[in-house]
Amino acid sequence: MKDGEMNFDTLAIHAAEQHDQNQALNNPIYMTSTFTFTDLQQADDTFSFKRKAYVYTRGGNPTINLFEQRIAALEGGVDGVAFASGMAAITSVIMSFVKSGDEVIAHRNLYGSAFGALKHLMPDYGVKTKFVNMTNLEELKDAIGEKTKVLYLETPTNPSMEIIDLEAVAKIAAEDSIKVVVDNTFATPYLQRPLELGVDVVVHSATKYISGHGDAVGGVAVSKNQDYIYKLKFGYMCELGGVMSPFNAWLLLRGLKTLSLRMERHSSNAMKIANFLAENPLVERVMYPGMETHPGHEIAKRQMKDFGGIVSFELKGDLETAKAFVENLKLLKLAVSLGDAETLVEIPALMTHRDYLEEELKKFGFLKKTIRISAGLEHPDDIIADIKQSLERVR
Numbered sequence: 001m002k003d004g005e006m007n008f009d010t011l012a013i014h015a016a017e018q019h020d021q022n023q024a025l026n027n028p029i030y031m032t033s034t035f036t037f038t039d040l041q042q043a044d045d046t047f048s049f050k051r052k053a054y055v056y057t058r059g060g061n062p063t064i065n066l067f068e069q070r071i072a073a074l075e076g077g078v079d080g081v082a083f084a085s086g087m088a089a090i091t092s093v094i095m096s097f098v099k100s101g102d103e104v105i106a107h108r109n110l111y112g113s114a115f116g117a118l119k120h121l122m123p124d125y126g127v128k129t130k131f132v133n134m135t136n137l138e139e140l141k142d143a144i145g146e147k148t149k150v151l152y153l154e155t156p157t158n159p160s161m162e163i164i165d166l167e168a169v170a171k172i173a174a175e176d177s178i179k180v181v182v183d184n185t186f187a188t189p190y191l192q193r194p195l196e197l198g199v200d201v202v203v204h205s206a207t208k209y210i211s212g213h214g215d216a217v218g219g220v221a222v223s224k225n226q227d228y229i230y231k232l233k234f235g236y237m238c239e240l241g242g243v244m245s246p247f248n249a250w251l252l253l254r255g256l257k258t259l260s261l262r263m264e265r266h267s268s269n270a271m272k273i274a275n276f277l278a279e280n281p282l283v284e285r286v287m288y289p290g291m292e293t294h295p296g297h298e299i300a301k302r303q304m305k306d307f308g309g310i311v312s313f314e315l316k317g318d319l320e321t322a323k324a325f326v327e328n329l330k331l332l333k334l335a336v337s338l339g340d341a342e343t344l345v346e347i348p349a350l351m352t353h354r355d356y357l358e359e360e361l362k363k364f365g366f367l368k369k370t371i372r373i374s375a376g377l378e379h380p381d382d383i384i385a386d387i388k389q390s391l392e393r394v395r
């Protein structure tokens with residue numbers, strides 16, 4: 001069966017399958033930094049591209065390549081580039097599209113370090129970012145100027161769970177030959193495939209749902225353009241050096257095998273948590289695109305298969321109430337990161353999103369007291385029981 005003929009769940013297990021000389025079910029981990037040559041002639045043939053072979057793991061490694069090809073098949077791309085982390089993928093991809101004097105337009109609500117890189121780091125290299133509300137397409141159109149080279153966004157966004165219309169944004173960008181880069185970490189390719197909606201590059205923190213077990217840090221970028229992937233790999237990943245470990249590539253391949261099953265459970269648990277919270281009198285606002293009252297619900301229904309595993313919310317009262325709630329939880333773990341089997345909870349403004357200034361938070365779509373829950377794979381009744389007992393104690 002060819003890859004193109006297989007369904008998502010099958011591709012997650014079999015895409016780009018390689019023959020192993022020992023017929024091992026799982027591909028071996030090529031835990032090696034370098035590859036040997038029999039003689040200088042073979043080395044010369046390799047370096048002059050007469051012979052296709054691995055040379056050095058930063059430039060290519062069979063385990064990493066298999067991960068890149070498998071995730072590319074799932075995203076509907078031609079190939080991918082694996083990175084040491086999601087942030088290495090994000091910064092390398094953005095750098096690959098801009099030079100000094102150019103401008104990026106980003107959605108206002110982003111993962112804290114992505115916001116920090118655009119707001120604080122890139123200006124030192126002559127690249128400025130305008131932060132706009134991309135849920136308002138007119139605001140986006142008005143912001144685009146001659147210097148705009150890249151639109152950068154997440155959907156759903158971290159932590160506000162805002163939904164951005166990918167097809168509409170890609171259409172607007174295409175009119176001015178602007179590249180669109182989407183962080184698909186929250187949705188994963190099982191729930192959303194941005195490349196099919198006209199987006200140029202998808203990036204991931206593979207640390208999250210792709211790993212799924214909280215045991216590996218990694219990133220990946222996927223595109224439909226093979227020349228671009230070649231440029232990103234050899235011009236950026238290799239030169240900047242944010243290479244993935246082969247061991248992590250193997251862990252991520254293992255994670256991918258169960259991605260669809262896990263995303264279904266994460267999504268159904270999140271929906272149950274959101275419904276529970278929405279009905280609780282202590283809760284002020286719930287942000288989950290699966291709720292009909294969510295402003296992005298109709299767009300999410302169109303561009304996503306399900307609504308994902310993250311629920312953000314605010315309690316009535318102040319930051320102290322939010323702090324007491326997270327500290328009274330017993331089963332749910334207080335931690336950054338998301339997408340793991342364990343349900344994780346955090347207060348973004350105090351943890352992952354400290355790059356946002358306090359007075360700016362509201363403008364960027366969340367509050368100091370906003371709480372983010374990454375619904376794990378535990379039984380939903382147990383997750384909700386823990387939330388309930390903590391809410392009772394807070395009251």
Ligand SMILES: Cc1ncc(COP(=O)(O)O)c(C=O)c1O
Nearest residue numbers: 085086087111158185205207218
């Ligand atoms: C949406 C999103 N993108 C990117 C990242 C960064 O990924 P990493 O921690 O793998 O560098 C994160 C991390 O939390 C994230 O939540």
